Amino acid sequence: xxKDTEDGFQREWAARAYDRSQLAAIAAMxxxxxxxxxxxxxxxxxxxxxxxxxxxxxxxxxxVMNLNHMGEWRRDGVPxxxxxxxxxxxxxxxx
Numbered sequence: 001x002x003k004d005t006e007d008g009f010q011r012e013w014a015a016r017a018y019d020r021s022q023l024a025a026i027a028a029m030x031x032x033x034x035x036x037x038x039x040x041x042x043x044x045x046x047x048x049x050x051x052x053x054x055x056x057x058x059x060x061x062x063x064v065m066n067l068n069h070m071g072e073w074r075r076d077g078v079p080x081x082x083x084x085x086x087x088x089x090x091x092x093x094x095x
Contacts, residue, residue, distance in 0.1 A: 036087075036090075040087040040088065041057065041085045041086070041087050042085060042086050042087060043085055044082060044083070044084065044085065044086070047067065048066075048067050048086050048088075049067075050066075050067055050068060050069045051066055051067075051068060051069065052066060052088075052089075053065070053066050053089040054066060054067075054086045054087065054088060054089050055086065055087050055088075055089050056073075056075075056083035056085075056086045057083050057084045057085045057086070058075075058080070058081075058083045058084065059084075063075050063080075063083075064089060065080060065083060065086075
């Protein structure tokens with residue numbers, strides 16, 4: 001497979017186009033993830049929906065927590081003090 005033949009030329013440029021499209025998709029995803037990480041935090045005066053996992057900023061770092069219908073914050077099923085801020089947890093793709 002060389003660039004000297006029509007088939008080789010088309011294969012090489014198809015591969016380059018595919019690589020560029022993949023790199024562009026990766027760059028777009030990275031940009032969206034950075035935007036999400038920097039702008040998605042909600043203050044505590046905005047309450048999250050009950051019984052929905054959220055990423056919570058607590059004293060120890062970041063944790064997955066939820067707020068139950070009784071207004072209690074839970075981390076791994078154990079009561080926990082309220083976080084400083086929260087953001088919606090990303091949805092895990094089905095396996």
